[in-house]
Amino acid sequence: MRNYIVVGTCRNLLRQVLLGIHDFANCSDTAHIIVIGGKNTRILRWSSLCGRHVLSSFDPDDDFGFIATLNRIADHCPQTVVIPADCEGIRIINRVRPCLRPAIIPIPDASTLELFENKWRFHEFCTSNRLRVPDTLFIGAKADLDFAAVVHALGLPFVVKPSDRAGSEGVHIVHSEYYFKRHIAENDAYRFQSLIVQRYVRGTDLCFSFLALHGDVSALAIQRRSGTEVRFMTHRVLEKLGLQLARAASYHGVMNIDARMEERTGKIYLIESNPRFWASLGASVCCGLNFVAESIEAIEAAPCPHDRRSQRPRRLTEGRFQEAHPVLRPAAWIGLANDTSPRGRMFRARMRDMSAVAEVIRALPSMLWKYTSRRMLPQQRIRQQTHRHILKEQLFSATRNQSAKQQADTGGKRD
Numbered sequence: 488m489r490n491y492i493v494v495g496t497c498r499n500l501l502r503q504v505l506l507g508i509h510d511f512a513n514c515s516d517t518a519h520i521i522v523i524g525g526k527n528t529r530i531l532r533w534s535s536l537c538g539r540h541v542l543s544s545f546d547p548d549d550d551f552g553f554i555a556t557l558n559r560i561a562d563h564c565p566q567t568v569v570i571p572a573d574c575e576g577i578r579i580i581n582r583v584r585p586c587l588r589p590a591i592i593p594i595p596d597a598s599t600l601e602l603f604e605n606k607w608r609f610h611e612f613c614t615s616n617r618l619r620v621p622d623t624l625f626i627g628a629k630a631d632l633d634f635a636a637v638v639h640a641l642g643l644p645f646v647v648k649p650s651d652r653a654g655s656e657g658v659h660i661v662h663s664e665y666y667f668k669r670h671i672a673e674n675d676a677y678r679f680q681s682l683i684v685q686r687y688v689r690g691t692d693l694c695f696s697f698l699a700l701h702g703d704v705s706a707l708a709i710q711r712r713s714g715t716e717v718r719f720m721t722h723r724v725l726e727k728l729g730l731q732l733a734r735a736a737s738y739h740g741v742m743n744i745d746a747r748m749e750e751r752t753g754k755i756y757l758i759e760s761n762p763r764f765w766a767s768l769g770a771s772v773c774c775g776l777n778f779v780a781e782s783i784e785a786i787e788a789a790p791c792p793h794d795r796r797s798q799r800p801r802r803l804t805e806g807r808f809q810e811a812h813p814v815l816r817p818a819a820w821i822g823l824a825n826d827t828s829p830r831g832r833m834f835r836a837r838m839r840d841m842s843a844v845a846e847v848i849r850a851l852p853s854m855l856w857k858y859t860s861r862r863m864l865p866q867q868r869i870r871q872q873t874h875r876h877i878l879k880e881q882l883f884s885a886t887r888n889q890s891a892k893q894q895a896d897t898g899g900k901r902d
Contacts, residue, residue, distance in 0.1 A: 490567040493523070494580060496528060503767075507768060519564070536839075543556070547582065557569070568590050593740045604760075604762055622686040623684070625683050628682070698778055698785070712767070719807075721804045722748075770808035774830075
């Protein structure tokens, strides 16, 4: 039986990869799945998705210890496959790769990872390869951001974001100078240094996900999010842009590209890339395309480049997935409890994962507050509009009465 070592420091991405393994291998014995993670992933020790959690510092000074740990696991578990789940996992595997004995799924090399992990370098790459991206300027420190100059170049609103952070950390859509001063310029907690500013593209968010082998895409999916629902679709223009990017970079591994379809023109703009697995990975697994399985199978298949070019990539063109945890959707329990499809297997795996259930329960108060706020906001707007309407009516009535009185007084004086 094949064994799996999942490496990374992002708890959510690790969990997504573990769910993908369970669907692909249909593992009943989790002892064959081991996680090597950091301090913030220790909760996975209580997860039913893996058999063991091994703590690592991911520090270059501790690379020898990491090598020894991983090779020791591989020696006791034949047919071991290493799966880096995030950029930290890919980074450490690239550093120690020559010393590792187990097989490793396709991953980008260190220079390619740095290129696509950095938002400014991604913009430069797309520009040089004639891939449409929003107008972007490199700023650096926030003290160097001239609000008037940026508005003149990009207009309002514009987006401020650190070029070296992920997960929307530090991202702000600036609508006014007051907002800019309050949340960025005069905010002591906003300490990011490598800032870029980008023209805001008003429209619809899309994502292009793919697995490429030395530039040739073997599997792809295009998705659109609506609330907590992920819907898969086809989009020829976005697919063409993604294939061009993979080919131009000779990309090797999985990637997720954030894009936006402009509301006014319908044009597609590439916003940024994630050269790793992504947070909505489970959605494609449930709808029929498992990128974890595709990556593992690519190790053994490994056809020659000529054969790969003649093969059409696997496409996920339709399907819907609800990202909200099943514990929050009791209506789905009966239908999915005995479902043998990928959706049913995913449902049961998520329900058995007590670490994820515990996180959902802890987040319930804040989720309830957000839900209540969203429900109350439209009612509050209706009350405000009604109040404004009443005031306008009262003002109009008072003005009309005053005008009538003035006319009556003027008429009386004339008489």
